[in-house]
Amino acid sequence: GQQLNQSPQSMFIQEGEDVSMNCTSSSIFNTWLWYKQDPGEGPVLLIALYKAGELTSNGRLTAQFGITRKDSFLNISASIPSDVGIYFCAGQSRSGGGADGLTFGKGTHLIIQP
Amino acid sequence: KAGVTQTPRYLIKTRGQQVTLSCSPISGHRSVSWYQQTPGQGLQFLFEYFSETQRNKGNFPGRFSGRQFSNSRSEMNVSTLELGDSALYLCASSLTAGPYGQYFGPGTRLTVT
Numbered sequence: 001g002q003q004l005n006q007s008p009q010s011m012f013i014q015e016g017e018d019v020s021m022n023c024t025s026s027s028i029f030n031t032w033l034w035y036k037q038d039p040g041e042g043p044v045l046l047i048a049l050y051k052a053g054e055l056t057s058n059g060r061l062t063a064q065f066g067i068t069r070k071d072s073f074l075n076i077s078a079s080i081p082s083d084v085g086i087y088f089c090a091g092q093s094r095s096g097g098g099a100d101g102l103t104f105g106k107g108t109h110l111i112i113q114p
Numbered sequence: 115k116a117g118v119t120q121t122p123r124y125l126i127k128t129r130g131q132q133v134t135l136s137c138s139p140i141s142g143h144r145s146v147s148w149y150q151q152t153p154g155q156g157l158q159f160l161f162e163y164f165s166e167t168q169r170n171k172g173n174f175p176g177r178f179s180g181r182q183f184s185n186s187r188s189e190m191n192v193s194t195l196e197l198g199d200s201a202l203y204l205c206a207s208s209l210t211a212g213p214y215g216q217y218f219g220p221g222t223r224l225t226v227t
Binding site for chain 1: 162206215218219220
């Protein structure tokens with residue numbers, strides 16, 4: 001089946017630093033999504049990307065849909081304590097005229113040191 | 115606008131029993147997908163329903179089933195529970211079955227003893 005390689009697995013950064021994480025796949029995806037999950041909660045959609053090469057921002061977050069459609073990155077600028085959590089990338093492909101279920105990366109655990 | 119709601123939030127069952135979980139999508143959303151989240155396997159797609167029809171199914175055994183009602187609410191059922199079914203079960207809704215972002219509920223934490 002499809003697999004997403006998400007890196008890094010965890011990040012220890014200082015407040016105020018910029019953060020960068022990425023996902024790569026051996027398969028092509030038609031949609032890339034980035035989610036954040038806090039403990040005990042479901043993932044929250046941060047950014048959705050629908051076209052190859054698309055660069056989209058949401059406040060301090062910026063994500064890009066790779067031109068090959070096999071990768072995506074998420075950047076967080078000037079990190080703050082509430083950015084702590086687990087970030088997931090997810091890809092969605094289309095087959096048989098419809099969209100498949102999301103394939104998720106294993107997550108990047110972001111920890112901000114005071 | 116209310117988000118995706120899931121009930122119950124926590125559940126403890128015994129091996130061999132069956133369980134039914136419920137999901138109410140965001141108003142106006144017609145697609146509901148279910149995912150299983152475990153520390154070892156991460157988030158894995160179970161199935162998707164749109165207009166009361168199952169559109170996609172992940173790689174899970176037949177003990178996992180679901181359905182969707184005319185009001186878009188969905189239920190998933192797991193029969194003959196195994197210890198390995200302990201997980202956070204997440205429901206996500208989206209406007210249509212197309213490639214749009216899915217919005218997740220808080221999940222149901224199932225523990226099988």
